[in-house]
Amino acid sequence: MKNILITGGAGFIGSHVVRSWVKRYPGCRVVNVDKLTYAGNLANLKEVEGKENYLFVRADICDFEAMRELFTRYAIEGVIHLAAESHVDRSIEDPFAFARTNVMGTLNLLQAATLAWAGDHAGKVFYHVSTDEVYGSLAADAPPFTEATRYDPHSPYSASKASSDHLARAFHDTYGLPVKISNCSNNYGPYQFPEKLIPLFIHNIVQEKPLPVYGKGENVRDWLHVEDHARAIDLIFHEGRVGDTYNIGGGNEWRNVDLIKVLIRVTDELLGRPAGSSARLITHVTDRAGHDARYAIDSSKLQRELGWRPSLPFEEGIRRTARWYLDNPGWLAGVTSGEYRHYYEKMYGTRTTIGHENS
Ligand code: NAD
Numbered sequence: 001m002k003n004i005l006i007t008g009g010a011g012f013i014g015s016h017v018v019r020s021w022v023k024r025y026p027g028c029r030v031v032n033v034d035k036l037t038y039a040g041n042l043a044n045l046k047e048v049e050g051k052e053n054y055l056f057v058r059a060d061i062c063d064f065e066a067m068r069e070l071f072t073r074y075a076i077e078g079v080i081h082l083a084a085e086s087h088v089d090r091s092i093e094d095p096f097a098f099a100r101t102n103v104m105g106t107l108n109l110l111q112a113a114t115l116a117w118a119g120d121h122a123g124k125v126f127y128h129v130s131t132d133e134v135y136g137s138l139a140a141d142a143p144p145f146t147e148a149t150r151y152d153p154h155s156p157y158s159a160s161k162a163s164s165d166h167l168a169r170a171f172h173d174t175y176g177l178p179v180k181i182s183n184c185s186n187n188y189g190p191y192q193f194p195e196k197l198i199p200l201f202i203h204n205i206v207q208e209k210p211l212p213v214y215g216k217g218e219n220v221r222d223w224l225h226v227e228d229h230a231r232a233i234d235l236i237f238h239e240g241r242v243g244d245t246y247n248i249g250g251g252n253e254w255r256n257v258d259l260i261k262v263l264i265r266v267t268d269e270l271l272g273r274p275a276g277s278s279a280r281l282i283t284h285v286t287d288r289a290g291h292d293a294r295y296a297i298d299s300s301k302l303q304r305e306l307g308w309r310p311s312l313p314f315e316e317g318i319r320r321t322a323r324w325y326l327d328n329p330g331w332l333a334g335v336t337s338g339e340y341r342h343y344y345e346k347m348y349g350t351r352t353t354i355g356h357e358n359s
C-alpha cells in the first residue's frame with residue numbers, strides 16, 4: 001500500500017502508530033490528519049518531521065469536504081482512524097463535542113472513503129480503532145469481554161465510540177467498505193496527556209500534589225502498554241480479516257488503589273525518595289458519575305488467529321513510563337502550561353500542510 005491516512009496521529013496512541021509506520025514502511029506515504037485539539041501535540045512527532053514519507057495536514061474530521069479532498073489529493077488506499085475525543089471526564093462535561101467528532105467525524109470518513117473508492121476495494125482497508133468501554137461494566141466475577149459481548153456503553157464517551165463502531169460495521173455490511181475494527185483496553189505509556197490516571201498521578205507525585213482517587217478506588221481496569229497496542233494495530237491492519245472485530249488487551253487487571261501503590265513505589269524510587277513516601281498524597285474525592293466498575297478484555301482471538309502477544313511485563317512498563325516522564329520535563333511542562341498549543345502557529349503560521357506534497 002502506497003498512501004495511508006492516519007487520523008489523530010498527533011495524539012497519544014496515534015503518535016506511536018505514526019512514528020512506527022513512517023520508520024517501518026519507507027515505501028508508504030503516511031498522511032497524518034489532525035485538528036490539534038488540546039490533546040494533539042506535534043512535539044510527539046519530532047522524530048518523523050521532515051521524513052520523505054511523512055505529511056501532516058491540519059484538518060477537522062468533521063469537515064466532510066476536507067476529508068473528501070484528502071482522499072483524492074493523496075490517493076488514499078488505507079485508513080487508520082484514531083482521531084477522537086477520548087477522555088471520559090470531559091465527555092461528562094461536554095457530550096456534544098464527543099458526538100461531533102466521534103460519531104459525525106467517523107461518519108464523514110466512512111462516507112469519504114466510500115465515495116473515493118467507488119466500489120473498487122482491492123487492496124483497500126478502513127481500520128477503525130475503538131475501545132473496550134463500548135461493552136460496558138463487568139461484575140467482579142464475570143468473564144472478560146469477548147468480541148461477542150453485547151454493547152452496553154454508559155458514558156457519553158463510550159456511547160459515542162459504540163455509535164462509531166456501529167456505523168463502521170454498517171458501511172461494511174451496506175456498501176462493502178473493507179472495514180476492520182479493534183476494541184482495546186486502557187493504554188499507558190509515553191506521550192499520554194496528563195489528564196488520564198497514570199500520567200496524571202506520575203506528574204502529581206513529582207510535583208507533590210494530591211492524587212485524586214475517585215470514590216473508593218476499587219474500580220478495575222485492564223492495562224496495556226501503548227507500544228503493544230500499536231503492534232496489534234499494525235498486525236490487524238495487514239493480516240486481520242475484513243469485516244471482523246478484534247479485542248486487544250493485556251490480561252492485566254488492576255484495582256485503581258493497587259495500581260496507584262505501584263505508581264507511588266516506582267516513582268518514589270526513581271526520584272530517590274523513601275519508598276512509598278508519596279502515599280500521603282492520596283486523596284479520595286467524589287466518584288465519577290456513572291463510573292464503570294470493571295473492564296477486562298479477552299484477546300484470545302487476536303492471539304490465536306494473528307499470533308499477537310502483549311510483550312511488556314506491567315511493572316517494567318510502568319517503570320519505563322515513569323522514567324520517560326521524569327526524563328522529559330520539557331514535554332510535560334509544555335503540555336501542562338498549554339505552551340505546546342502555540343508551537344504549531346509559531347512554526348507554521350496559518351499553513352495546514354507540512355511535509356512532502358509531491359504526489
Ligand atoms: P488522544 O486524546 O490522545 O488523541 C486524539 C487525537 O485526535 C488528538 O491528536 C486530537 O487532536 C485529534 N482529534 C480530536 N478531534 C479531532 C477532530 N475533530 N479532527 C481531527 N483530529 C481530531 O487519544 P488516544 O488516547 O490516543 O486515543 C486514540 C484512539 O484510540 C481514540 O479513538 C480512542 O477512542 C481509542 N482508544 C484509546 C484508548 C486509551 O486508553 N487511550 C484505549 C482504547 C482505544
Ligand code: TYD
Nearest residue numbers: 088186195196197198212213214219221256
Ligand atoms: P482514565 O485514565 O480516565 O481512563 P478510563 O476512565 O477511560 O478508564 O481512568 C482510569 C481509572 O482511574 C478510572 O477508574 C477512573 C480513575 N481515575 C481516578 O481515580 N482519578 C483520576 O484523577 C482519574 C483521571 C481517573
